[in-house]
Amino acid sequence: MHKSTYLPILFLFIFNFTANSQKKSLIAKSTTEIITIDGKFSENSWITNTEVATDFVMFEPDNGKQISADKKTDIKVLYDNEALYILAVMHDNAPEKIQKEVTKRDVFGVSDHFSVSINGFNDGQQDFRFYVSAAGVQMDCLATEDNEDFSWDGIWESKVGLTDFGWVVEMKIPYAALRFSNAQKQTWGLNFMREIKRDVQKYTWNRVDTKIGAVIAQEGTLEGIENIKPPIRLFFIPYTSAYYQEDDFTADRTVKAGLDIKYGISDSFTLDAILVPDFGQTKFDNAILNLEPFEQKLAENRPFFTEGTNLFNIGNIFYSRRIGGSPSTEPTIAANEEITKYPSSVDLINAVKVSGRTENGLGIGFLNGITEKTYATILNNDTKQTRKEVIQPLTNYNVLVFDQRFRQNSSISFVNTNTTQNGSFRDANVSALLFDLSTKANSYNLYGDFKYSAINDIEDYNGFKSSLNFAKTIGKYRYAFSGRYTSKEYDNNDLGINFYTNYYNFYTNLSYRILNPTKTFNTFKFFNEFSVLYDITTGKLQEGYYKPTIKATSKRNHYYELSFNISPFETFDFYEPRSYGRYLQVPKSIGGYLGVEFNRNNAFTFDFTPSFTKYDQGGRINYGLAIGPKYRVNDKFSVLLVIDYLHKKNDIGWVDFKNSDIIIANRNREILQNDLTGKYAINNKMTLNLTARYYWSYSDNQAFFTLQDNGDLSQNDTYTLNRNRNFNSWNFDLSYSWWFAPGSELSVLYRNYAQEGSRNVEKRLNTNLKNVFDSNMTNILSVSVRYFIDYNVIKNKF
Template identity: 75%
Template sequence: MSKLHFTVLIILIFYSFNSYGQKKILLTKSISENITIDGKINEEIWKTSSVATDFVMFEPDNGKPISTAKKTDVRILYDNNAIYIAATLYDDEPNKIKREITKRDVFGVSDNFSVNINGFNDGQQDFRFFVSSAGVQADCLAIEESEDFTWDAIWYSKTTITDYGWTVEMKIPYAALRFSNIKKQTWGLNFMREIKRDNQKYTWNRVDTKIGAVIPQAGILQGIENIKTPTRLFFIPYSSAYYQENDIASGTTFKAGLDIKYGINDSFTLDAIVVPDFGQTKFDNAILNLEPFEQKLDENRPFFTEGTDLFNKGGLFYSRRIGGSPITEPVIEANEEITNYPNTVNLLNAVKVSGRTEKGLGIGFLNAVTKKTYATIHNTDTNETRKEVIEPLTNYNILVLDQRFNQNSSVSFVNTNTTRNSGFRDANVSALLFDLNTKSNTYNLYGDFKYSAINTVQDYDGFKTSLNFAKTSGRYRYLLSGKYISKDYDINDLGIIFYTNYHNAFANVSYRILNPTKTFNTFKVEQELNLELQNTTGKLQEGWYKTVIKATSKKNDYFEFALIINPFETFDFYEPRANGRYLQIPKRIASYFGTEFNSNNAFTFDFTPSFTLYDQEGRITYGLAVGPKYRFNDKFSLSYILDYTRKTNDRGWVDQDNTGIIFAERNREIVQNDVTGKYAINNKMTLNLTARYYWSYSQNHQFLTLEDNGYLVQNNAYSLNKNRNFNSWNFDLSYSWWFAPGSEISILYRNYALESTRTVQKDLSTNFKNVFDSNLTTIFSISLRYFIDYNVVKSKF
C-alpha cells in the first residue's frame, strides 16, 4: 500500500469515527414570560430560541435526510418550573395526516412527535414524552432493553393541525424528570417524528441502526443553568364505591385512600400507598393449568408497575408475590372442612424510594407489608369453627444499587428479603450483576452471580451464575451464553423461577438488512442453538435448534416464520411431581408462520398457524391464532382474537397412588376469544370494552405408569375420573375521563364467572351457556382520583 493510500485510509477511518461520535447540540435559554400551551407557537420569545432541525430517518431507510416537504423544527425554552418545547412538523399533504384518538399510552394509527430526555446524560435511561397528532399523550421510562409505559408523569401538551402540517407545544415540569443538582445542566436529548402513513420515523440526532444501543446516540441539550426547582410533593387522594352481586349475596363497599409522591431532591423520589385500593385493575386471564408450575400472572396494580425498572434488575422481583396467594394450607382432621380460604392476602401499605446520584449511582428501596390472613375450618361433628393462620404478617424488602459508567455500562447489587412472623418460612436472595459495553457499543459482556438462602424447617441455599458475550452492531451479530443453576436455588418468595438444577450453553447468530431493498423494508434471520443438561443425572433437559425469519414488506405487511427442531429425546424433571423422577419427551419438530397486514389500513388482519409433531404415534399439537381489526373512524374501533390449540395424544401427570405415578394419554382443546373495543369521545375521555371467553378440556383415554427410566407403560388398573372441563368469562366495560392532569373519574361495569367440572362437554355453545348458568358475579364501581400539587395549594393560601 502506498503512503498516499495509507494516509487516505487513516483520514477515512478518523472521519467515520468522528462522524459517529459527533453529537448535535441544542442551546436553550431562560425565560420569564408566560407561555400558553395551546399548540399555536405564537409567543414572540419562541423566535429568539435556537432551532433543532435537519432530522434523519431512523427507520426503515436509516440515515436518509428528511425531505424539505416534511421539514421539522423544534425549539426549547425553560424557567424555574419546567422546560417548554415547540415543534413545527411540516407536511405537504396535511389532509393525509393520520390522527386516530386513543386512550393515554396507546399508539393508534396516528402521527407522533416525541422528546427523549436523559437528565444525567449517561446514555442509560430516557424519559420519553409522546404526543400524537390527535393530541393523545404517552410517556415511558426507557432503558436499552425496554420501554415502561406504565410510568405516568404530569405534563402538558397541545397540538394543532394547520394548512402546512401540524404543531406541538409541550410543558414538562421538572417534577416529571430526574437530574443532578449541579448549576450547569447537560442533558442527553433527542426528538423523534413518526409519519404513520409511510411508517417512517425520523430523529434529530442520527441513530445509527448498525449500532445496537439507541440511547447513547442522543444529542445534547445545553443552557439550563441555576434553576431553582419547586418542591416535588404531590397527594393523590381517591375514593371508590362498589356494588357487587352474585347468586349467593349482594352488597356495597366504599373505599378511600391516598398515594403520596415526594421528591427528596431533584434525583430521588419517594412513593407511598397509605390505603391501597386495586378494585378496578385489569382482570387476570384464568386458564386450565395442567402444568407442574403455578400460572404466572401479569401485574396490573399501578404502584408495582410504575417506575420499577431499578427493582426489576436481575429478575428477582415478581410483584404478584406481594398480596398474592397464601403460602400454606391448614391441616384438617377427617371430621373437618375448610369453609373459607382467602385467595389473596391484603396489602397494608407499601413504599418505594428510587433515584440516581450525579455520579451515576442508582439507589432503589421498596418495602411492603401484608396482613395476617386466616382460613376458617368447620367441625362437622361439633358444628364449631376455628381459624388457622395461612399467611402471617409479612414484610417484603428490595434494595438495589446500580452504578453506571462510560455512558453504556453498569454494575449492580440486588437484595430481596421476605420476613414472616411466627416461625414461618423466611428468604433472602442477593445478586451481583455486570453489563459492560465497548465505547463504540460494538461488543457486550454481561453476567451475574446470584445466591439464595431459605430459612424454614430445614434450611437450604443455592446459587445461579451466567456469562454472556455478544456482538451488538453491524449486519451480522451473535450471542454466546453459558449458565449454571444449582438444585436448591430458590427465589420464589419474592421472585419466580420454575427450572433449576441444570447448566446450559446457548448460541445465537443473526443477520439483518439496515436499509430497505427492492422487496423488504426490514429483514432479519436468526439461528439459535440451545443445550441444557440436568446437573444430577447429566441427562438432556433441552436440546433444540431454531431458525427465525422476520420481515416487513414494501407495503408494510409483517411476516414471521420459525422452525424449531428437537433432534434428541429429552427428559422433564418436573412433570412427575416427585423428587428424583423424570419423564422422557420424544424427538419433535415445531413451526409457525405469522402474518400481520399493514395496521394503517381501516381493516387489518393477522393470523398465525402453528404445529408441533412428536416422534410418537399419533401425537401432534397444532394451533391457529386469528385477529381481525376494523377502525370505523378515528374514534371507534373493534378487534377480535381467536386463539385455538388442539393437542392429540398429549401426555401428562394425573395422580400418584400406592402403585406409582400415574400419567394419562389425553386429548386437549383450548379456545380463547378476546374482543376489545374503543370509542374515544375526545382525547381525554374514552369508552373501552374488554371481553374474554376461555374454554379448555382434557379428556383422558389411556392411563399409564411412569417407570424409573422415565418411560411410560400401560396401566389398566387405574380408573378414576381425571377429566377436566374449564370455562372462564370476563367482561369489562369502562368509561374514563381525565378531567385534569393526573385526575380521573372511572366508571366500570364488570362481570365474571368460572366453571370447572370433571364432565367433558365438547359443544362450544353448551359450554358458553354453562359458564353463565354458574355463579356469575357482577360489579359496578365508580372511582375518583384527584391530583394535588403542593405548590399550587401553597400559592393559593
C-alpha cells in the same frame, strides 16, 4: 501493504466514525414570559428564540436518509424555574393525510407522533420519553436500551394544532417529571423523534445509527439550562371509590378512600407511598386450565407495582405479584374436617418505594410492602364447630437495588430481596450481582450475573444461579454466546418466580439483518438459535433445539415471521412427574409457526398465526391457529377480536399419585380463547373501553400409564378414577374514563365474571357457554375518583 496505503484508509475510518457518532447540541433559552400551552406558539419568546433543532435524519426504515424539504421539522426549547417548554413545527406536503386516531393515554394507535427523549444525567442509560400524537393523545415512558415502561405516567401538558402546512406541538414538561443532578449548569441527553405513519417512517434529530445496538447513547445534548431552582416535588393523590357487588347468593356495598403520596426527597430521588390501597379496578387476571407442573405467572396490573419500577426489575429476581398474592401455605386438616373459607389473596396494608439516581450515575431503589395476617376457616363435620388457622402471617417484603452506570453504556448492579414472616413461617433472602459491559463504540457486550438464595425454614438451605454472556452488537452480522448454571437448591420464589433448577445450559444466537430497505423488504432479520440444557445430577439432556427465525416487513408494511423449532434428540422432563428425582422421556419433535400481520395503517387489518408441533411418538401432534381481525371505523371507534385455538392430540402428562406410583395419562386437549376489545374515544381525554374474554379448555384422558424409573411408561389398566377436566372462564369489563385534570381521573367500571369447571368433558361450545353463564355470575359496578394535588399550587393559594 505499504504504510502509505494505510493512511487514507485510516483517515476515512476516523472521518466516518466521527461523522456517524457526532452529537448535535441545542441551546435552551431562558424565559420569564408565561407560556400558554395552546398549540399556537404566539408568545414573543418563541419568536425571538433563534436556536432551532432541525435537519432530521431517518431512523427507519432507510436509516441515515435526510428528511425531505416538504417534511421539514423545527424544534425550539425554552425553560424557566418550573419547567421545560418545547415547540415542534412539522411541515407536511399533504396535511389532509396526517393520521390522527384518538386513543386513550399510552395507546399509540394509527397516528403521526412527535416525541422528546430526555436524559437528565446524560449517561446514555435511561430516558424519560414524552410522546404526543397528532390527535393530541399523550404517551410517556421510562426507557432503557431493552425496555420501555409505559406504566409510568408523568404530569405534563401538551397541545396540538393542525395547520394548513402540517401540525404543531407545544409541550410543558415540569422538572418534577424528570430526574437530573443539582449542578449549576445542566447538560442533558436529548433527542427528538417524528413519526409519519402513512409512510411508515421515523425520523430523529440526532442520527441513531441502526448498525449500533445502543440507541440512548446516540442522543444529542441540551445545553443552556442554568441556575434553575425547581419547586418542591410534593404531590398528594387522594382517591375515593364505591363498589356494589352481587352474585346469586349475596350483595355487598363498599366505600373506600385512600391516599397516594409522591415526594421529591431531592432533585434525583422520589418517595412513593400508598396508604389504604385500592386495586379494585385493575385489569382482571386471565384464568386458565393449568395442567403444567408450574404455577401460572400472572401479569402485574396494580399501578403502584408497575409505575417506575425499572430499577426493581434489574436481575429478574422480583415478582411483585407475591406481595398481596395467594397465601403461602395451606392449613392442616383432620379426616373429619373441611376448608370452608380460603382467601384467594392476602390484603396489602401499605407499600412504600424510594428510587432515583445520583449525578455520578448511582441508581438506588428501595421498596417495602406489608401484608396482613390471613386465616382459613375450617369446619369440623362431626361437631359442626369452626376454627381458624393462619395461612399467611403478617409479612414484610423488601427490595433493595444499587445500580452504578458508567461510560454511557455499562453498569454494575446489586439487588437484594428479603421476605420476613412473623412467627415460625419461613424467611427468605436472595441477592444478585450483575454486570453489563459494552465497548466504547457499542460493538461488543459482556454481561452476566451471580445470584444467591438463603432460605430459613424447618431445614435451612442455600443455592446459587449464574450466567455469562458475550455478544457482538453491531453491523449486519451479529452473534451471542451464553452459559448458565443453576444449583438444585436455588430458590427465589418467596419474592420472585423461578421454575427450573439443577441444570447447566449453553446457548448460541447467530443473526443477519439488512440495515436499509431493499427492493423487496423494508426490514429483514434472520436468527439462528442453538441451545442444550443438561440436568446436573444425572447428566441427562433436558432441552436441545435448533430454532431458525425470519422476521421481515414488506414494502407495503405487511409483517411476516416464520420460525421452526427442531429438537433432534430425545430429552427428559424432570418436572412433569411432580416428584424429585423422577423424569419422563420426551421424544424428538419438530414444530413451527407462520405469523402474518397486514398493514396496521389500514382501516381493516388482519393477522393470523398457524402453528404445529409434531412428536416422534405415535399420533402425538399439536396444531393451532390464532387470528385477529381489527376494524377501525373512524378515528374514534375501533374493534379488535382475537381468536386463539390450540389442539393437543395424544398429549402426555401427569394426572395423579397412586400409592407409590406416578400416574401419567395419554389425553386429548383443546384450548380456545376469545378476546374482544373495543374503544370509542369521545375526545383525547375521555374514552369508553370494552374488554371481554371467554376461555374454554378441556383434558380428556384416553389411557393411563405408570411412570417407570427410567422414564418409560407402562400400561396401567387398574387406574379408573375420573381425572378429566373441563373449564370455562368469562370476563367482561365496560369502563368509562375521563382525565378531567392533569393526573386526575374519574372512572366508572361495570364488570361481570364467572368460572365453571367439572370432571365431565363437554365438547360442544354452545353448551359450555350456557354452563358458564348459568353458573354463579358476579356483577360489580364501581366508581372511582383520583385527584392530583400539587403542594406548590396549594402553597401559592394560601
